[in-house]
Ligand SMILES: Nc1ncnc2c1ncn2[C@@H]1O[C@H](COP(=O)(O)OP(=O)(O)O)[C@@H](O)[C@H]1O
């Protein structure tokens with residue numbers, strides 16, 4: 001069985017973070033493992049408080065996994081402070097795992113910051129160079145690339161700027177744009193588009209977490225990057241289509257093991273382009 005590790009924050013309400021990642025891993029039939037970087041008291045409406053795990057405890061969790069288990073892919077989510085980023089970066093250097101997917105989480109859907117804004121330089125200098133794939137949404141791509149994004153051309157320019165920071169591939173996600181749900185992948189040479197119908201729902205808590213965890217799962221399963229993104233786009237679109245009206249705010253995506261295993265029967269049409 002393929003084994004995938006998430007290094008991220010815990011969302012006690014189950015829609016995002018470590019919890020969304022582990023549900024996604026199970027739906028893909030891979031063995032999920034987790035290193036908790038922050039404990040977030042949050043729900044579908046608000047973030048109440050954040051407690052960061054001590055950097056040495058983050059390192060020990062990573063050691064515990066890697067000294068014992070071969071890891072086929074790593075998904076990295078919320079890293080709230082420079083010292084957690086440095087702890088994670090040091091261990092990525094030490095263990096050099098394959099297939100690192102980095103979701104540079106900065107804000108929750110309700111606008112609450114999940115990353116200290118002063119940590120962005122550390123993210124860029126210390127963590128981004130380890131990523132095989134970086135998956136910023138539009139506000140995150142704007143912050144990392146230091147530019148405004150108004151259209152698809154701007155998404156492409158931001159992907160090129162972020163690529164120059166040392167990650168191997170960049171996927172700028174269009175969930176925060178208008179029109180169809182268009183994401184752009186840049187591999188340093190070419191752009192690839194992944195386009196799906198925008199679903200009219202407020203229940204999109206955990207979309208970015210789910211998408212990056214699905215990409216990491218598919219890479220662990222041996223897919224090429226383009227195929228991994230294509231399959232993950234089907235997964236997230238279907239997970240949003242079947243999202244759950246749980247809680248009073250933005251409800252979570254649905255991890256539909258049977259639907260997925262049966263070939264996304266009610267699944268999504270994804271248009272790929274270059
Ligand atoms: N309403 C929607 N309908 C269909 N796809 C969506 C919708 N909202 C987001 N997506 C897709 O979900 C994935 C996660 O994107 P996004 O919401 O931008 O990430 P994040 O959760 O990090 O803000 C992307 O593939 C995006 O295109």
Ligand SMILES: Cc1ncc(COP(=O)(O)OP(=O)(O)O)c(N)n1
Pocket residue numbers: 008009010011015016017018040042077078105107108109110114204205206207208209210
């Ligand atoms: C613990 C934790 N990690 C990440 C997020 C953000 O999740 P994401 O899928 O990027 O987007 P929203 O859930 O905010 O829509 C989170 N909320 N909590």
